[in-house]
Amino acid sequence: MLPQRLFVITGATGTGKTTVSHYLTKYYQIPRVITHTTRPPRPNEKNGRAYYFETPTSFFTKHYIEYVKYADYYYGSSREALAAAWHKCEYASIVLDTKGAITYVEALGDQVIPLFLTVKHTTALVTRLAKRGDQQEMIRRRLASAEYKRDLQLPVQLARQAEVIVNDEWATARAQIDAIMGNYGIKKALC
Ligand SMILES: Nc1nc2c(ncn2[C@@H]2O[C@H](COP(=O)(O)OP(=O)(O)O)[C@@H](O)[C@H]2O)c(=O)[nH]1
Numbered sequence: 395m396l397p398q399r400l401f402v403i404t405g406a407t408g409t410g411k412t413t414v415s416h417y418l419t420k421y422y423q424i425p426r427v428i429t430h431t432t433r434p435p436r437p438n439e440k441n442g443r444a445y446y447f448e449t450p451t452s453f454f455t456k457h458y459i460e461y462v463k464y465a466d467y468y469y470g471s472s473r474e475a476l477a478a479a480w481h482k483c484e485y486a487s488i489v490l491d492t493k494g495a496i497t498y499v500e501a502l503g504d505q506v507i508p509l510f511l512t513v514k515h516t517t518a519l520v521t522r523l524a525k526r527g528d529q530q531e532m533i534r535r536r537l538a539s540a541e542y543k544r545d546l547q548l549p550v551q552l553a554r555q556a557e558v559i560v561n562d563e564w565a566t567a568r569a570q571i572d573a574i575m576g577n578y579g580i581k582k583a584l585c
């Protein structure tokens with residue numbers, strides 16, 4: 395049996411984690427582990443696709459590998475969702491904050507391939523979040539949070555394994571992702 399591997403996509407808000415996850419699904423058929431959150435959906439976010447959207451009560455009825463509080467909302471990833479993604483393909487991806495990414499590296503070791511996303515100038519992030527349709531108050535709270543500031547830096551616990559992707563220009567970031575996939579022998583339309 396082939397080893398199961400997990401691309402853990404992490405980095406600060408707006409750096410392109412969701413974009414990368416969608417790219418891996420669309421062009422490499424790598425399934426994404428869907429996580430749970432108490433955050434309200436943004437425009438175009440559908441329940442069961444972007445997240446499982448939960449109430450503060452329903453959130454705590456699930457079984458989590460880990461969960462975090464990020465800028466006032468809870469987010470958690472379940473063992474069942476990871477198993478479901480690995481059932482489809484020996485590679486899967488998950489989008490996590492850096493705290494969650496560290497938990498996964500500690501739990502799964504070299505099965506985890508962290509992809510740390512960053513940008514050269516954080517001013518670009520504000521524009522991106524507004525363009526994405528995030529409400530102004532949400533952007534303000536998000537950028538003022540300790541979690542946002544923390545996630546701008548690559549944590550030391552991820553440094554050995556992480557691929558750092560500077561996503562200023564999508565064409566450049568995409569080429570780097572294609573090169574990473576190539577290094578793992580992953581071809582387009584893998585599963
Ligand atoms: N630890 C952990 N982080 C999660 C989980 N689901 C989502 N996140 C992270 O929570 C943070 C906030 O997510 P979101 O509200 O969608 O904002 P975004 O980063 O602007 O797309 C991001 O860093 C996500 O990667 C989870 O199950 N566990």
Ligand SMILES: Nc1ncnc2c1ncn2[C@@H]1O[C@H](COP(=O)(O)OP(=O)(O)O)[C@@H](O)[C@H]1O
Pocket residue numbers: 405406407408409410411412413414522523525526561562563564565567
């Ligand atoms: N290289 C890029 N240049 C400009 N806009 C981008 C780039 N990468 C992603 N975006 C856009 O920026 C917004 C935030 O990206 P997203 O993938 O949602 O980030 P995250 O999941 O890290 O919060 C989205 O509207 C996305 O389409």
